[in-house]
Amino acid sequence: AQSVTxxxxxxxxxxxxxxxxxxxYSSSYSPSLFWYVQHPNKGLQLLLKYTSAATLVKGINGFxxxxxxxxxxxxxxxxxxHMSDAxxxxxxxxxxxxxxxxxxxxxxxxxxxx
Amino acid sequence: ETGVTQTPRHLxxxxxxxxxLKCEQHLGHNAMYWYKQSAKKPxxxxxxxxxxxxxxxxxxxxRFSPECPNSSHLFLHxxxxxxxxxxxxxxASSQVRDTSTDTQYFGPGTRLTVL
Numbered sequence: 001a002q003s004v005t006x007x008x009x010x011x012x013x014x015x016x017x018x019x020x021x022x023x024x025y026s027s028s029y030s031p032s033l034f035w036y037v038q039h040p041n042k043g044l045q046l047l048l049k050y051t052s053a054a055t056l057v058k059g060i061n062g063f064x065x066x067x068x069x070x071x072x073x074x075x076x077x078x079x080x081x082h083m084s085d086a087x088x089x090x091x092x093x094x095x096x097x098x099x100x101x102x103x104x105x106x107x108x109x110x111x112x113x114x
Numbered sequence: 115e116t117g118v119t120q121t122p123r124h125l126x127x128x129x130x131x132x133x134x135l136k137c138e139q140h141l142g143h144n145a146m147y148w149y150k151q152s153a154k155k156p157x158x159x160x161x162x163x164x165x166x167x168x169x170x171x172x173x174x175x176x177r178f179s180p181e182c183p184n185s186s187h188l189f190l191h192x193x194x195x196x197x198x199x200x201x202x203x204x205x206a207s208s209q210v211r212d213t214s215t216d217t218q219y220f221g222p223g224t225r226l227t228v229l
Contacts, residue, residue, distance in 0.1 A: 034217075043118070043204060043220035090157065100145050100210045101170065102218065104157040 002027040004093050004105035012111040019063075019078040021108045023091035026072060032094035033074045034102070035065055039087045047089075050074065061085070086112045117141045118221035120205050126227045127195065135190040135224045137205030145210045146188040147218065148180060151202040163188065164210055195228045202226070 007022040025031055032051045036044040048059025055067045065076045074091060088107045095101040118139045127133050139146060148160040162170035163182040177199075179191040188205055202225050206218040 036220075041222070041225075043120075043222040044206075045220070046217055049217060100147075100162065100164070100208055100216055100218070101159065106156045 002031065002093050002095055002103055004091050004103055006089075006091050006105035006108050008108050009106065010109045010111065012113060013081045014113045015083055016080050019076070019081045019085065019110065021076040021089050021091075021110065023074045023076065023105060024072055025074060025091070025093045027093055033065075033067065034092040034094075035059065035063070035074075035076050036090045036092060037087045038090065038107075044090065047076070081110075081112045083112050083114065086110055117219050118205060118207055120203075120221040120224050122224060123222065124225045124227075126229065127192070128229050129195060129197075131195075132191070132193040134192065135203055135205075135226075137188040137190075137221055139186055139188075139205075139207035139219070139221075141207055141209075141219060143207040143209045143219075144185055145208045145216075146182060146185070147206040147208075148188065148190055149204040149206065151204055151223070153201075157204070161190075192226075195226075197228050200226055200228045 003026050005024045034049045035047040037047050038044045047063050048057045050057045050067045058064045063078045067074050088109050090107050091105040092102050121136045145164045147162050150158045159172050160174045161180045166182050177194050181189040202223045204223045205221040208216040208218045210216050
């Protein structure tokens with residue numbers, strides 16, 4: 001079975017400082033992992049995805065994530081936060097042997113202070 | 115956001131009403147999904163349609179009835195809902211290829227309030 005744990009429900013950073021959103025997963029197979037972002041009153045937008053190619057994945061808006069199998073982690077980072085990054089972020093794993101079925105983490109709300 | 119559209123964006127209904135949510139995807143995908151997003155709970159998959167056939171019903175109560183007349187349109191018919199059904203209902207679509215993973219594209223959601 002697979003699951004996703006987002007270790008922080010809320011993260012607050014100052015504008016211009018680094019962002020780290022933590023995600024741990026469990027999966028019986030080599031996983032496919034995603035990060036989605038949801039701005040207020042909007043749907044979910046894909047930031048990036050890992051599908052067993054390069055372990056460091058670059059996404060949109062300067063975000064990137066590193067797949068670490070030994071730590072079963074897929075943390076999301078950005079060197080410098082912008083006010084527009086304030087949103088909710090979801091770490092997602094594809095269900096084992098189910099190509100189009102996803103399991104979502106509980107979400108991390110990112111707040112960016114001026 | 116224009117790839118997957120949902121109407122209405124907001125809906126208030128009484129417990130005895132019947133209403134429908136509509137989703138349309140303009141991406142040429144072959145799979146569509148309904149999700150429920152409640153406060154303080156992870157996103158929950160409700161239904162999956164692959165090539166217009168329902169392939170997943172995640173133990174959803176019968177007061178929610180999906181319909182997928184073609185690969186571009188998906189409906190969620192609602193009747194005799196409960197206040198705890200109040201949530202954001204998200205539609206998504208994807209192109210499913212064999213065993214490879216695919217990216218799901220989400221609509222903006224319908225904010226449903228049941229009084």
